[in-house]
Every structure is written in structure tokens, then in C-alpha cells.
Amino acid sequence: MEWITSSQFVEMLKRFPDTKIAARQYLGTLDVSRQIWEYHAEGNVLLHYVGENKDEMTECDFMKSYENAHWLPDDFFHLSDERQKALAVRIVEHLIQTGNLDWILTECNINFVRECQHCHGLMNEGWLCGDTYTFCSDDCLLKENPSLNKETLEQLNEDDESNVCWNEWEA
Secondary structure, three states: OOOEEHHHHHHHHHHOOOOOEEEEEEEEOOEEEEEEEEEEOOOOEEEEEEOOEEEEEOHHHHHHHOOOOEEEEOOOOOOOOHHHHHHHHHHHHHHHHOOOHHHHHHHOOOOOOEEOOOOOOEEOEEEEEOOOEEEOOHHHHHHHOOOOOHHHHHHHHHOOOOOEEEEEOOO
């Protein structure tokens, strides 16, 4: 995720009512403040958690106080049951089939997931060949590149001048 404005942060809180969301507020050069917020749908108020206490604030008051602030929310959305996971898999499969996965990853600036060039599985670690081609395993890379073998692959990975390496992409 990238830095968002206060109004975008409020919209995010509203999309996930009654969910505590931790976010860093940008305070200046290399200075941030980590805070926990929640939108309480029943009262139409924002809750700001400070230690054991929570302060209520209207959206208008929030915007007055944090008008020019920028926020970087922590990951908070997790799939909790098998139906949600199955739906997420179907969505990703559809994006792959329609050729839109790369576009979505680029447009949303998602830098921690890649698609294997051979099996089209999603991965956050694997082989990076050049700046473009990614493979989730030795087998997938070797199937797409029959002129290579495991010994040559190991040599390429150890060579600092090589453009083939095992990589981990993290959020």
C-alpha cells in the first residue's frame, strides 16, 4: 500500500466498519506516528485508540485536525473462511485468464507478488530472469528453458554478474 490522504483514509475506514486499522501518519522527513483507528458505523464516529483509551471524533472534526495528513495503513484485511478464499482464488484465476493480472499488480503498485511464467501460479519468491521473467520453482524455469539444467542454474545463481537469481518479494 502507499501513502493516502486523510479523506482516502476515512473512506477506507468506512468501507470496513467496526474494524481496527493501524496506520502510520506522516509527520515529516523520516518521522511517522503509528495510530489505531476504527469507524463505528452505529454512531457515525471515528474512534482513535490511545493506549487503553479511545477518543470519539466526527468525520468533520477528523478532517479539520488531519486535513493535510498522509497515512500508510498496515495490512488488516485477511480471508477468514473457505468461501472467501475460494472467491479470492476465482477472482485471481479470472484476472489471469483475461490477461489483466499484470495490469492490476502494476496499477495498484503491488510489488510483493508475481506470476510464474510457466504454471501461472502466484508467488512471492522464486526465480527472476532478467527484469521480466519469473518462475516459482526450478522445475518451471527448466521446463521453459530446456537448454538449462540444475547444475547450470546453480552456477547462474552463484554468479554475481548473472541476471538469473532466486528472489523474495515482500510486502
